[in-house]
Amino acid sequence: MKIAVDAMGGDFAPQAIVEGVIMAASSLPADTQLVLVGRQDIIKELFQKHGFESSAVEIVHADDVIEMSEHPTKALSQKPNSSIGVGFKLLKEKAVDIFCSAGNTGAMHVGALFSIRAIEGIIRPAIAGFVPQVNGKHAIMLDIGANADCKPDVLSQFGEIGSLFARHTLHIDHPRVALMNIGEEEQKGSVIAQAAYQLLKENKRIQFVGNIEGKDLFTDKADVIVTDGFTGNILFKLGESLYGILKERGIEDEFIARTNYESIGGSPIIGVNGNVMIAHGISSPLAIKNMISWARQQVEANAYIHIAQALA
Amino acid sequence: MKIAVDAMGGDFAPQAIVEGVIMAASSLPADTQLVLVGRQDIIKELFQKHGFESSAVEIVHADDVIEMSEHPTKALSQKPNSSIGVGFKLLKEKAVDIFCSAGNTGAMHVGALFSIRAIEGIIRPAIAGFVPQVNGKHAIMLDIGANADCKPDVLSQFGEIGSLFARHTLHIDHPRVALMNIGEEEQKGSVIAQAAYQLLKENKRIQFVGNIEGKDLFTDKADVIVTDGFTGNILFKLGESLYGILKERGIEDEFIARTNYESIGGSPIIGVNGNVMIAHGISSPLAIKNMISWARQQVEANAYIHIAQALA
Numbered sequence: 001m002k003i004a005v006d007a008m009g010g011d012f013a014p015q016a017i018v019e020g021v022i023m024a025a026s027s028l029p030a031d032t033q034l035v036l037v038g039r040q041d042i043i044k045e046l047f048q049k050h051g052f053e054s055s056a057v058e059i060v061h062a063d064d065v066i067e068m069s070e071h072p073t074k075a076l077s078q079k080p081n082s083s084i085g086v087g088f089k090l091l092k093e094k095a096v097d098i099f100c101s102a103g104n105t106g107a108m109h110v111g112a113l114f115s116i117r118a119i120e121g122i123i124r125p126a127i128a129g130f131v132p133q134v135n136g137k138h139a140i141m142l143d144i145g146a147n148a149d150c151k152p153d154v155l156s157q158f159g160e161i162g163s164l165f166a167r168h169t170l171h172i173d174h175p176r177v178a179l180m181n182i183g184e185e186e187q188k189g190s191v192i193a194q195a196a197y198q199l200l201k202e203n204k205r206i207q208f209v210g211n212i213e214g215k216d217l218f219t220d221k222a223d224v225i226v227t228d229g230f231t232g233n234i235l236f237k238l239g240e241s242l243y244g245i246l247k248e249r250g251i252e253d254e255f256i257a258r259t260n261y262e263s264i265g266g267s268p269i270i271g272v273n274g275n276v277m278i279a280h281g282i283s284s285p286l287a288i289k290n291m292i293s294w295a296r297q298q299v300e301a302n303a304y305i306h307i308a309q310a311l312a
Numbered sequence: 313m314k315i316a317v318d319a320m321g322g323d324f325a326p327q328a329i330v331e332g333v334i335m336a337a338s339s340l341p342a343d344t345q346l347v348l349v350g351r352q353d354i355i356k357e358l359f360q361k362h363g364f365e366s367s368a369v370e371i372v373h374a375d376d377v378i379e380m381s382e383h384p385t386k387a388l389s390q391k392p393n394s395s396i397g398v399g400f401k402l403l404k405e406k407a408v409d410i411f412c413s414a415g416n417t418g419a420m421h422v423g424a425l426f427s428i429r430a431i432e433g434i435i436r437p438a439i440a441g442f443v444p445q446v447n448g449k450h451a452i453m454l455d456i457g458a459n460a461d462c463k464p465d466v467l468s469q470f471g472e473i474g475s476l477f478a479r480h481t482l483h484i485d486h487p488r489v490a491l492m493n494i495g496e497e498e499q500k501g502s503v504i505a506q507a508a509y510q511l512l513k514e515n516k517r518i519q520f521v522g523n524i525e526g527k528d529l530f531t532d533k534a535d536v537i538v539t540d541g542f543t544g545n546i547l548f549k550l551g552e553s554l555y556g557i558l559k560e561r562g563i564e565d566e567f568i569a570r571t572n573y574e575s576i577g578g579s580p581i582i583g584v585n586g587n588v589m590i591a592h593g594i595s596s597p598l599a600i601k602n603m604i605s606w607a608r609q610q611v612e613a614n615a616y617i618h619i620a621q622a623l624a
């Protein structure tokens with residue numbers, strides 16, 4: 001298994017990324033190879049600084065870097081030799097099994113659509129966030145930011161692809177799919193949420209358990225939480241903020257620790273022809289290390305193949 | 313000052329409501345009179361049970377009750393002698409200064425629109441939630457559920473009426489108004505959020521500080537948080553859920569305690585010609601007691617008069 005990591009993407013790149021890869025390398029199973037994509041000279045210098053040498057990590061050189069603030073589509077076409085551009089080239093050629101980056105989220109999303117492309121039949125791929133549950137499990141919530149505006153059919157499909165992802169990657173046999181809404185009754189919510197409810201209810205390929213509310217985000221009412229990328233992004237970022245707020249107040253707790261973005265480290269793009277993981281811009285070495293461990297699970301499951309089969 | 317409280321509204325009414333009023337009565341300033349609206353026989357029986365007698369509390373009889381699950385508009389026209397119907401009649405006649413209820417939220421919203429009506433110039437009144445901030449302050453967020461779908465001009469007006477409410481009720485001279493969004497940059501967000509940003513930016517009557525994100529909900533980035541009733545409701549309910557989740561995990565903290573719905577007890581409707589407060593359906597006696605203390609502040613400020621003047 002080959003896991004490609006963008007060495008240049010993220011607020012603290014390349015240092016934090018390279019350090020995270022070094023941390024991960026020591027505990028990798030023998031079948032796993034890490035591929036750092038980025039400026040070879042800089043990466044080698046960082047390896048040297050840390051006295052790191054391992055046959056488990058290779059470097060694929062990329063001249064350019066897409067900055068966090070750049071326009072995704074423009075940047076990708078102007079910088080084909082950026083680390084994101086090269087990473088997706090490797091993924092498309094199946095030279096690697098997954099591409100992960102803490103860089104420009106928009107460029108990662110557009111890069112996936114331009115290179116490995118959306119699975120046929122997918123209206124809109126989504127970014128899925130792992131949401132820790134108080135009982136120790138994780139739910140996945142989609143979309144958490146790729147599509148700020150979602151039509152009802154898009155939301156219904158999120159239920160389907162989220163369900164397939166949860167089944168194969170989180171090993172939940174019959175994932176409970178719920179719609180994030182402002183009341184439990186089916187006539188509650190925005191015009192779009194009401195219409196999405198009907199489509200989800202009629203969708204025979206999922207186990208739809210109805211609406212959940214904001215208070216249910218962490219309480220294991222669902223395995224797959226369907227929402228638009230606007231609501232999902234705001235909820236996800238609020239959830240992630242709890243760790244820092246409570247840490248500053250001297251509170252340590254196992255559940256709250258799991259709301260820390262570092263404990264997962266990344267969010268997959270679901271609905272494209274391959275494995276892609278997006279990490280937080282502020283990613284620390286620990287976040288990158290944990291992302292690599294989730295990336296392994298994602299490659300072992302290859303949920304995208306099951307999604308493509310289900311939609312064929 | 314006369315504060316009317318619906319004795320019959322809420323999951324634990326009338327017991328919890330009457331107990332809350334009894335709790336509040338003992339610490340009321342001399343100028344404040346409580347008016348319990350509901351079935352006189354039942355309320356008197358509860359007073360007797362608690363050995364309560366006070367000239368600070370009077371009863372206004374109402375024959376009927378609107379149940380939590382009833383259709384708001386239908387219920388209000390079929391039950392003019394319900395506690396909600398009678399409460400709004402008192403408010404409209406200015407026999408009381410504020411009407412508070414933990415009953416059917418929809419019926420409270422529709423009741424306000426039918427009786428005291430929206431202030432002229434108000435496109436859509438909103439329910440405003442008090443959001444505790446880590447530094448001890450409160451922000452107000454609107455809308456938290458009255459309007460699931462909001463057009464940009466409605467959101468811009470929320471900024472204005474929220475700002476006036478914060479100035480007069482929370483005594484913040486120049487309230488910072490922010491738009492809840494999925495990124496800080498002005499081109500971020502849903503189509504509606506992007507358009508709302510422009511209107512808020514151009515609105516000379518408010519101090520617009522730009523977008524905030526989910527992670528900023530509790531961190532005092534704004535005094536007034538503008539959002540649609542769909543996003544706002546989900547965020548608000550997630551916020552309120554933290555207290556219960558952490559209490560169960562044995563965590564006690566002053567900030568988390570303030571996320572408990574009981575610590576405020578109610579949410580005002582802003583944009584109507586009078587003072588209205590909606591309490592949580594599950595309201596406990598403590599919640600009702602605290603709601604009454606916020607109701608006093610609301611009456612002292614009479615922000616609705618300032619809003620009407622500003623829009624005239």
